[in-house]
Amino acid sequence: MTKNRHFEIFLATSPGLEDMLCAEVKLKGFRQPKVVPGGVTMRGGWPEVWRANLWVRGASRVLARVAQFRAEYLNQLELRSKEIPWSELLKPDVPFQVEVSCSSSRIYHSGAAAERISKAITETLGAPNSETAPVIVRARIENNFCTLSLDTSGDLLHRRGHKEAVNRAPMRETMASLFLRKCGYTGQEPVLDPMCGSGTFVIEAAEIAARLNPGRSRQFAFERFATFDSAAWEQMREVKSQRTPEFHFYGSDRDAGAIAMSKANAERADVTAYTTFSQATVSDITPPAGPPGLVILNAPYGTRLGDKKKLSALYRALGTRLLEHFKGWRVGIITTEKSLAHASGLPFLPTSAPIPHGGLKVFLFQTDVLK
Structure with a gap:
């Protein structure tokens, strides 16, 4: 070799x-x-x-x-x-x-x-x-x-190097990027996450649209190998295809701490100019001005029966808000529970097999364009 x-x-x-x-x-x-x-x-x-x-x-x-x-x-x-x-x-x-x-x-x-x-x-x-x-x-x-x-990677690649603050049960950046792709996202539309946590989906969407390399802020194990050519590597890192996105990317959360985390992470990722984070409950979210796009969220799961009963009301409120105010948008919800997803009342397409995530198995529930 x-x-x-x-x-x-x-x-x-x-x-x-x-x-x-x-x-x-x-x-x-x-x-x-x-x-x-x-x-x-x-x-x-x-x-x-x-x-x-x-x-x-x-x-x-x-x-x-x-x-x-x-x-x-x-x-x-x-x-x-x-x-x-x-x-x-x-x-x-x-x-x-x-x-x-x-x-x-x-x-x-x-x-x-x-x-x-x-x-x-x-x-x-x-x-x-x-x-x-x-x-x-x-x-x-x-x-x-x-x-x-x-x-050749060393630390797992979801550790991009420019995200420090995380909340409970965060979605890994690597998985978030593939869920965005599975929802048909290519960087050519706005994205909104109404339960944004530490901002993972919003920041990933903004980085994809801006064509920022995910590994631009970190080091890798291969830099310690005998095969490593530092001059060739630096030349590769310097080649950039960055562009200014045509659209904006939005995150909201009822928790003020989550909004502060998201803003700090977006600043470190250098996507502050393309992202907006605001404190709001799912019952208060409104579509931003401009064309429709994708609503995507890693919804709370609930591992106990009591949690699921309480969460059903949250999913219903989310679904009602989206159906009433987000016509023309598509929706992607990641959750472990089919019953919770269907409590939203959203018209989901057939689901694919579950994906392992944090010791659990999650499903991606998608809609077509809401009418």
């Missing part, structure tokens, strides 16, 4: 959102992406890895596939791991760690497998192993077949 060699690159996402991620990857100009369980694969070199981390909004992490081989025994795993040219990939003075998952294989003890791979890397490269190292080698052993990857 030298600087010019092409290899398999895996972009991870939540199960159920793979098609949306693949559509984004194609739109960003990457060649021949393929949907696989849990993400998208494509082929490319290190520049494609850097661009994927910098450009792609929906991926939670980007993995560079180092090697794939059969391994039924720990000794075999260690020997095959020693055959990999680690000196071309990692630096001897940068600590690393190994994380392993095992499934349906003779090698079933992930800790023992991690020890063997770590030993192989240390003996061939000389780099120290550390449980807190920012460089992670990931191994997946499934059906006696081992796939070794370098985690």
